[in-house]
Amino acid sequence: MLTYLKRIVYPRIQEELTEGKELQQELLKAILQKTEKTKFGTTHNFSHIAKYKDTYKAFTQRVEISDYEGMKHWIEEAKEKENIIWPGKIKRFSASAGTTSRKKHIPITEECLESMGKAGLDMFANYAIKNPETEIFSGVFWPLIGSIQEEFTDGSIVSDVSALLAIERNILLKQKYAFPLEMLLEKSRSVKRKTCCDALSGEEKIVIMGVTSRINEILIYLQKEYPKKGKKNLKNLQLIIW
Numbered sequence: 001m002l003t004y005l006k007r008i009v010y011p012r013i014q015e016e017l018t019e020g021k022e023l024q025q026e027l028l029k030a031i032l033q034k035t036e037k038t039k040f041g042t043t044h045n046f047s048h049i050a051k052y053k054d055t056y057k058a059f060t061q062r063v064e065i066s067d068y069e070g071m072k073h074w075i076e077e078a079k080e081k082e083n084i085i086w087p088g089k090i091k092r093f094s095a096s097a098g099t100t101s102r103k104k105h106i107p108i109t110e111e112c113l114e115s116m117g118k119a120g121l122d123m124f125a126n127y128a129i130k131n132p133e134t135e136i137f138s139g140v141f142w143p144l145i146g147s148i149q150e151e152f153t154d155g156s157i158v159s160d161v162s163a164l165l166a167i168e169r170n171i172l173l174k175q176k177y178a179f180p181l182e183m184l185l186e187k188s189r190s191v192k193r194k195t196c197c198d199a200l201s202g203e204e205k206i207v208i209m210g211v212t213s214r215i216n217e218i219l220i221y222l223q224k225e226y227p228k229k230g231k232k233n234l235k236n237l238q239l240i241i242w
Contacts, residue, residue, distance in 0.1 A: 010128075033206075141178060142196070147187040
């Protein structure tokens with residue numbers, strides 16, 4: 001994995017950094033062309049916008065900035081029908097934490113998950129280059145993820161985005177998980193916390209990934225409930241990603 005990150009992923013990052021503006025223009029144009037026949041795309045005339053050389057300027061002049069409430073009716077329709085805001089039927093929705101208002105359901109496409117997974121590999125590649133003696137890849141990864149909250153007959157699910165990422169994660173990263181996916185997706189946080197901590201030997205080199213509150217919670221729990229093993233775990237904690 002380390003060789004792959006250094007030889008394949010990191011050089012691609014460096015190449016993209018030199019062409020950031022051009023790549024984003026190309027990506028916007030590609031998204032507009034992909035979605036031009038959706039209901040949202042036809043309403044906002046995406047096919048016309050995509051013809052402009054400065055696609056970004058044309059887009060900002062024709063599509064208003066909107067908050068969640070302004071997009072809610074599009075999202076609700078996308079739950080029931082195809083080709084509303086993205087080609088085909090969106091079957092994954094992320095339940096937001098509701099920090100700015102009530103909870104929201106954010107549409108998550110296959111392409112979105114692929115992009116997030118790519119970002120994860122980019123992050124590891126940058127870390128590996130800046131820390132050439134790192135031992136994180138000889139240990140295990142412990143993603144402190146949420147769970148699937150709702151499942152529907154058509155296969156659609158509402159879930160924490162962390163759970164969606166864990167399910168769809170690049171196979172190179174999934175192979176490094178310290179625990180089976182079923183254990184990581186356990187709905188009860190207390191059960192999951194105890195089960196995972198019980199399963200640790202204390203000898204593993206560990207990389208912990210998650211939101212700050214969950215990381216803080218698990219580290220306190222380890223020290224309080226597993227004082228001897230927890231001390232070993234902390235000693236072998238290689239990296240925290242939040």
